[in-house]
Every structure is written in structure tokens, then in C-alpha cells.
Amino acid sequence: MENFTFCTPTEFIFGRGTQKEAGSALARRGASRVMIVYGSDRIERNGLLNEITDSLTGAGIQYVKFGGIKPNPTAASVYEGIEVARREKIDFFLAVGGGSPIDAAKGMALGTIYPGDFWDFYVGKAKPHAALPIGVVLTIPAAGSEGSGNSVITNEETHQKISVRYPGMLRPAFAIMNPELTMSLPFDQTAFGVVDMMAHIYERYFSNTPDTQLVDAYSEAILRDVMDQALTLRLDSDNYAARADVMWAGTLAHNGLCGVGKVEDWASHRLEHEISAFYDVAHGAGLAVIVPAWMEFCARRNPDKLWRFAINVMSVDPAGKDTDEIIDEGISNLKNFYHDLGLTTNLRTLVGSEPDIEKMVASLHRNVGDTLGNYVPLSMDDCREIYRIALEAE
Numbered sequence: 001m002e003n004f005t006f007c008t009p010t011e012f013i014f015g016r017g018t019q020k021e022a023g024s025a026l027a028r029r030g031a032s033r034v035m036i037v038y039g040s041d042r043i044e045r046n047g048l049l050n051e052i053t054d055s056l057t058g059a060g061i062q063y064v065k066f067g068g069i070k071p072n073p074t075a076a077s078v079y080e081g082i083e084v085a086r087r088e089k090i091d092f093f094l095a096v097g098g099g100s101p102i103d104a105a106k107g108m109a110l111g112t113i114y115p116g117d118f119w120d121f122y123v124g125k126a127k128p129h130a131a132l133p134i135g136v137v138l139t140i141p142a143a144g145s146e147g148s149g150n151s152v153i154t155n156e157e158t159h160q161k162i163s164v165r166y167p168g169m170l171r172p173a174f175a176i177m178n179p180e181l182t183m184s185l186p187f188d189q190t191a192f193g194v195v196d197m198m199a200h201i202y203e204r205y206f207s208n209t210p211d212t213q214l215v216d217a218y219s220e221a222i223l224r225d226v227m228d229q230a231l232t233l234r235l236d237s238d239n240y241a242a243r244a245d246v247m248w249a250g251t252l253a254h255n256g257l258c259g260v261g262k263v264e265d266w267a268s269h270r271l272e273h274e275i276s277a278f279y280d281v282a283h284g285a286g287l288a289v290i291v292p293a294w295m296e297f298c299a300r301r302n303p304d305k306l307w308r309f310a311i312n313v314m315s316v317d318p319a320g321k322d323t324d325e326i327i328d329e330g331i332s333n334l335k336n337f338y339h340d341l342g343l344t345t346n347l348r349t350l351v352g353s354e355p356d357i358e359k360m361v362a363s364l365h366r367n368v369g370d371t372l373g374n375y376v377p378l379s380m381d382d383c384r385e386i387y388r389i390a391l392e393a394e
Contacts, residue, residue, distance in 0.1 A: 001209065001210075001211050001212050001215075001260075001261035001262070002209055002261045002262065002263065003261075004260045004261045006256055006257070006260050007167070007168075008147065008171065008255050008256065008257075009171055009173070010146070010147050010171050010172050010173065010174060010175055010255070011025070011173065011174040011175070012147070012174070012175050012177060012251065013025060013174060013175070013176045013177065014177045014178075014244075014247075014248070015177075015178060015179075016178060016179075016180055017178065017180075018176045018177065018178045019048060019051055019052060019055075019137050019176055019178050019181065020051055020055050021055065021176060022052050022055045022056060022094065022135070022137055022176060023055035023056045023057070023058050023059030023061055024055070024059055025135060025173075025174045025176065026056065026059060026061055026092060026094065026135060027059040027060070027061060029092070029133065029135075029173055029174075030091075031061055031091060031092035031133075031135075032061060032062065032091055032092075033061075033062050033063070033064075033088060033089055033090050033091050033092070034056060034061055034062070034063045034064075034090065034091075034092045034093070034094050035063070035064050035065075035066050035081070035084065035085050035088065035090045035092075035093050035094070035105075035108070036049070036052065036053070036063055036064070036065050036066065036094050036096060037066050037067075037069060037081065037093055037094065037095045037096070037101045037104055037105040037108065038065075038066070038067050038069065038095070038096040038097050038101050039067065039068070039069045039070065039071075039097045039098075039100055039101050040067075040068075041067065042184075043096055043097070043139065044067075046184065048096070048137075048139070048181065049065070049096070052094070052096060052137060053065075056094075063094075064084065064088050064090070066080075066081050066084055069097070069100050069101045069104045070100065071100050071282060071283075072100065072154045072161065072276050072277075072280060072283065073100045073101070073103050073104040073107075073152075073153055073154065074153070074154050074155070074156050075107075075118075075119055075153055075154065075155040075156070075157075076156065077104055078104055078107035078108055078111060078118060078153060079111075079118070081104065081105075081107075081108040082107075082108050082111040082112050082118060085108055085112040085132075086112055090112065090132065091132065091133075092132065092133050092134070092135065093105040093108060093109050093132060093133070093134045093135070094134075094135045094136070094137065095134060095135070095136050095137070095172075096136075096137045096139065097137075097138075097139050097140060098138070098139060098140025098141075098142055098143060098145075098193070099140070099142055099143025099144070099145045099152075099196075099283075100143075102134070102136055102138075102143065102145040102146060102151075102172070103143070103145055103150075103151040103152050103153060104153070105134050106131070106134060106145070106151035106170045107122075107151055107153050108132075109131040109132040109133070109134050109169075109170065110128050110131045110151075110164075110166075110169070110170070112132055113130060113131070113132060114126075114128065119153075119155060121164055121166075122153055122155075122160075122162040122163075122164055123160070123162065128166060128169060130169065131166070131169040131170060133172075133173045134170070134172045134173065135172055135173055135174045135175070135176075136172045136174070136175040136176065137175075137176045137181075138175055138176065138177045138178075138181070138247065139181045139182060139185075140182065140185065140189060140193060141182060141193050141197070141246050141247040141249070141250035141251075142189075142192060142193030142194075142196045142197060142250055142283075142284060143193075143196060143197075143250070143254065143283075144196075144197060144200055144250050144251055144253050144254025144255065145254070146172055146175035146177070146250075146251060147171065147172070147175060147251040147254065147255035148165075148167070148170075148171065148254045148255055148256070149165055149166050149167025149168065149169065149170040149171045150163055150164065150165045150167075150170070150254070151163065151164050151170060152273070154276075154277055159277050159278055159363060160277065160363070160366075160367060161273040161274070161276060161277035162273075162367060163269075163273075167256070175251070177247055177248070177251070179240055179243035179244040179246075179247050180240065180243070182243050182246075182247060183237060183238050183240075183243060185237075187233070187234060187237065187342070188282075188342060190230070190233055190237075190246070191230065191284065191341035191342060191343055192282045192283065192284025192285055192343075193246070193250060193284060194226055194227075194230040194246065194284070194341065195284040195285070195287050195288045195291075195338065195341070195343065196250075196283055196284040196287060197226060197246075197249055197250040197253040197254065198223055198226060198227075198253070199268055199269065199284075199287045199291055200253040200254040200258070201219050201222060201223055201253045201258050202265075202268065202291060203259075203264055203265050203266045203267075203268065203269060204219065204258045204259035204262055204264050204265075205219045205220075205223075205258065205305065205309070206265050206298075206305050206306075206309075206375040207259075207262040207263050207264060207265065207305070207374070207375060208263065208302070208304075208374065208375060209261065209262040209263050212261055212262055215258060215259075215260060215261060215262065216308070218257075218258070219258045220309075220312045220313050222249050222252055222253065222258070223313045224313055225245055225249065226245065226246055226249040227313075227337060229242040229245045229246050229249075230246065230341060231340065233246065234340070234341070263374050264374065265373050265374050265375045266373065266374075267294060267372045267373030267374075267375070267376075267378055268287065268290050268291050268294045269287070270364065270367070270368055270372055270373075271290045271294065271364070271372075271383060271386060271387070272286040272287050272289075272290045273367075274360040274361075274363050274364050274367075275289070275290070275347070275350070275351070275355070275360065277363070278355075278356070278359065278360060278363070279350075279351040279355065281350055281351060284343075285343060285344075285350060286350065288338040288341075288343040288344065288345055289344065289345055289346065289347050289350050289390045289393065290386070290390060291334070292331055292334055292335050292338075292345050292390075292393065293345075293347075293386045293387070293389040293390035293393060294386055295327075295331050295334070296331060296389050297376070297382065297385060297386050297389060298375060298376045299324070299327045299328070299331070300324070301376045302375060302376045303323050303324070303327055305375070306327045306330065306331075307323050307326055307327055307330075309330055310326045310327050310329060310330020310331075310333075311326065311330070313330075314329075314330040314333040314334055314337075315333065316329045316330050316333065335393070335394065345390075345393045345394065346390070346391070346392075346393045346394065347387065347390035347391045347393070348391055355387070355391070357384060357387045357388065357391075358384075360387060361380055361383055361384050361387070364380065364383055365380050
């Protein structure tokens with residue numbers, strides 16, 4: 001295990017009715033002028049936004065509403081939010097929704113007090129020294145952004161989807177998590193979220209760092225549980241216990257706990273970012289295509305953790321099978337799980353046309369350089385091959 005520093009200052013306020021505690025959570029932190037950042041008008045129609053604003057008003061906190069954040073949040077929306085936040089003299093952001101409003105709010109939190117272009121932080125031209133604080137009311141468990149210091153923004157003009165990681169500044173001060181708020185989600189959104197949180201664990205689990213048995217063991221336990229609960233929710237969308245497990249799993253998958261002491265990978269996420277940047281597909285849907293293709297590429301090059309994953313997570317019986325057979329069955333089982341969620345594992349089917357692999361590889365090279373990942377370091381030719389494997393997937 002490598003040396004590590006792990007600090008998660010986020011207060012998690014979990015359970016039924018907790019959205020009504022937003023005002024008190026903000027007041028305890030001295031917030032006076034809050035921007036509520038959210039996506040669709042769903043939270044207006046179902047009454048959640050009114051519950052939150054009533055809570056803020058009751059706590060004596062002024063607020064402005066900033067809605068319309070789209071999936072794969074754009075730089076344009078962040079620029080607009082920064083302008084409003086400066087004009088309204090905002091001192092705290094409250095993101096309501098899933099990863100998209102949270103990530104957008106994080107971009108605004110960085111940019112509002114920065115005299116330059118917030119995009120400088122995402123392309124590596126500058127490093128932030130401070131950010132405005134953020135709180136979260138989570139309604140879509142997936143990205144884990146409610147407990148992480150990460151943010152992913154898409155620049156539509158340049159077709160770049162880039163992440164930053166500033167845990168000291170961008171971890172939310174608090175995250176309100178009521179599983180009941182997720183019960184009205186269409187199942188495809190639940191499925192996309194499950195795939196995303198599982199991939200967050202894969203990026204840490206598939207590591208060459210030795211002597212990480214404990215971290216690997218609880219990572220495997222989270223993966224097994226979230227798969228079970230996802231299938232439960234396909235049959236019973238109002239199952240509170242399953243909703244609670246999935247919501248908490250999303251946080252544990254991405255708050256850093258599953259990566260302590262390990263050299264992480266992150267190749268699959270960066271490969272997928274090119275797909276959703278150019279074809280505007282759901283991130284989880286793209287990961288369901290890329291992750292099995294990445295595993296197939298790595299299977300003969302570094303079988304060690306893939307063999308363990310197949311047995312301990314995908315329930316492959318190793319008796320009478322060699323390593324290659326065990327791994328292949330594990331990948332097949334993972335694909336079947338994604339299919340059971342109603343997702344495709346074929347790139348062409350996902351984007352609905354013949355994808356331009358060369359364009360994606362060129363953009364990937366621009367964004368990450370000559371190599372990608374750590375479990376199996378990938379050249380751009382390797383990345384091209386993974387996209388091709390995804391094209392031919394069942």
C-alpha cells in the first residue's frame with residue numbers, strides 16, 4: 001500500500017425528510033446569499049424546490065435560483081452561473097440534483113472568485129487557491145460528486161470533456177441524501193447511475209499497487225451489493241432499502257475511500273468522456289460500452305485483478321477453468337448484468353451511427369497526451385483498439 005492522505009470533511013445528512021434541513025445546514029456555516037443550482041423543472045413540479053426554499057427562508061437565508069443545467073454540464077452554463085453569482089454577491093452554492101448540477105456548481109464555485117477564465121483550471125493553465133463553499137441535496141445517485149472533490153465539465157465549442165480534482169476546495173460542506181427523492185427516477189437513470197458508481201470503483205480497484213487486501217475486499221462488497229440492489233429496483237422501484245444502499249454506494253464509490261493507498265487508473269472514464277463529448281450520450285451508458293471493452297483489451301496483458309474480479313464480484317466458479325476462461329466468463333457476466341439493466345454494450349448501437357473513432361482518438365490525445373491509464377498503460381493505438389472492440393461487442 002502507498003502512503004496516502006484521506007480527509008473527507010463533508011457532513012452527510014441521510015434519510016427520510018432530510019431535504020427540509022437544507023436551511024439549518026447552510027445557516028450553521030454562515031451562508032447568507034445562496035445560489036440554488038439545479039437541472040430540469042422536475043424538482044419544481046414535485047415540490048422539492050419549494051421545500052428547500054421554504055427551509056432557506058425559515059433560516060433567514062436569501063437565495064437566487066439557477067436552473068436548466070443539462071446532463072454533461074457545459075462550460076456555457078458555468079459561465080452564465082458565474083455571471084449571476086457575481087452580480088448577486090453569492091457566498092454559497094446549493095446544488096440540487098445529481099452529478100451535473102453538482103459539477104456545474106463546483107465550476108461556478110471556482111470561477112466566481114477567480115479573475116480569469118474558470119476553464120483555465122480544467123485545461124491545466126492555472127491552479128485554484130480558493131473556491132466558494134458548496135452544499136448538496138442529492139436526487140440522482142451516480143456521480144458521487146456529493147462526496148468528492150472532482151468536477152467534470154464539457155466545453156461544447158472545443159468538444160472537450162475534462163475533469164478536475166481539488167479535494168481540499170471542492171468537497172461539499174454537506175450533502176443531504178434522502179433515498180425517497182430517487183424513487184420517481186426513470187429506471188434508465190437508475191441504471192446509468194449504477195454503472196457510473198461501479199466504474200468509479202473499477203478505476204481504483206484495477207491497480208498494480210500490492211498489499212491492498214482490505215481496500216479490495218470492501219470495494220468488492222460494495223460492487224456486489226449495488227448489483228443486487230439494482231436488480232431489485234428494476235422490479236420494485238419504491239424499495240427504500242435498495243434505494244438507500246444504492247445512494248450510499250454512489251458516495252462510497254467516489255469519495256476516495258476505495259482508492260486509499262493505491263495508484264488509480266481512470267482510463268475507462270477518459271475513453272468514455274470522448275464518446276459523450278461528441279455524441280452527447282449519458283455517461284453511464286457510455287461506460288457500459290467502454291468498461292467491458294477495456295477489460296477485454298487488458299485481459300491477456302494484465303490478468304491479475306481481472307481474475308480476482310471475475311471470482312469475487314462476478315461469481316465465476318473457478319473449478320476446472322484456466323485464468324483466461326475465468327476472466328472471459330467474468331466479463332461476459334458483467335455484460336449480461338448491463339443487458340439486464342436494459343443497456344447496450346455496443347458502441348455503434350449506443351451512438352446510433354458509425355462513430356468517428358479517429359476523431360475521438362485525436363481529441364483524447366489532445367486532452368491526455370501520449371499515454372493513458374496505469375493498470376495497463378495505453379498508447380493512442382491501444383485506445384483506438386478499445387474503441388474498435390466496443391464497436392464489435394454483442
